[in-house]
Amino acid sequence: MEENEKKVFETVSYIRERIIEKPDIAIILGSGLGGLAYEIQNRVEIPYDEVPNFKNSLVEGHEGKLIIGKIYDKNVIAMQGRIHFYEGYSMQDIAFPIRVFALLGVEVLIVTNAAGGIDPRLSPGSLMMITDHINMSLQSPLTGKNSDTFGPRFPAINGVYDKGLMTIAKSVASEMNINLHEGVYAFMPGPQYETDAEIKMLKILGADAVGMSTVPEVIAAAHSGIKVLGISCIANAAWREGAMATHNEVLENASKVEKDFVTLVMDTIRKIPIENKG
Ligand code: HPA
Numbered sequence: 001m002e003e004n005e006k007k008v009f010e011t012v013s014y015i016r017e018r019i020i021e022k023p024d025i026a027i028i029l030g031s032g033l034g035g036l037a038y039e040i041q042n043r044v045e046i047p048y049d050e051v052p053n054f055k056n057s058l059v060e061g062h063e064g065k066l067i068i069g070k071i072y073d074k075n076v077i078a079m080q081g082r083i084h085f086y087e088g089y090s091m092q093d094i095a096f097p098i099r100v101f102a103l104l105g106v107e108v109l110i111v112t113n114a115a116g117g118i119d120p121r122l123s124p125g126s127l128m129m130i131t132d133h134i135n136m137s138l139q140s141p142l143t144g145k146n147s148d149t150f151g152p153r154f155p156a157i158n159g160v161y162d163k164g165l166m167t168i169a170k171s172v173a174s175e176m177n178i179n180l181h182e183g184v185y186a187f188m189p190g191p192q193y194e195t196d197a198e199i200k201m202l203k204i205l206g207a208d209a210v211g212m213s214t215v216p217e218v219i220a221a222a223h224s225g226i227k228v229l230g231i232s233c234i235a236n237a238a239w240r241e242g243a244m245a246t247h248n249e250v251l252e253n254a255s256k257v258e259k260d261f262v263t264l265v266m267d268t269i270r271k272i273p274i275e276n277k278g
Contacts, residue, residue, distance in 0.1 A: 032254030043069030095141035095220035102224035116238030130230030183208025187215035
């Protein structure tokens, strides 16, 4: 067995020993959005430092804990904090938890982030459902020998942002009077925010928002047949020329929208049908 695959199996058995039921839905909580974790009932918390082979982020606003429990009737496993490409981690490192989730039997990944708005309609403090992405790093967590345990050599990843999940999220947003935009997320490697010219370029390419996370995890999820729902909290107006984004501004605006975000994600989880295979 390949080294990385062995590590995934080791982590899976460590987690299985600490939980009773198979998790159905995995959630990755982005910058300033960790509060959803406190809504998880009957929860078991495991700091990443205690999970074999899990790596920890050193970025402020990212806590570094796995939280396993229930939201309504669904078994969930949430990552409060994630590692990033700009911290020097490889795409494979970033994808590692997704491989673990796949083998644990997770069927749906809800991935969240704080992002800069490129479309001027996306003002700071608004929510955008990710309908598709553009991978500006041109790197992939699937580079290297394919691990057939997780998925095929040449996976089609079109449609990974699942239409059924998007329909559910949209209906929850309209019931709850939450303004949920839709758009394309561009992944930039960072850690520097973009220049004005880069933002113009991303707009021409068809991006509505830009951020430094999410895409590596989504590619790994697609590889393993996990359906994805992506939600960006728009934290700064990247479209405004000369605007200088700061990490504090990003965290503040993400936390302003947190109440709507928590309602949206929790009610969507309530309505997601689970097949319970495996
Ligand atoms: N650019 C890139 N990543 C980000 C931004 C941004 O403007 N805001 C939050 N994450």
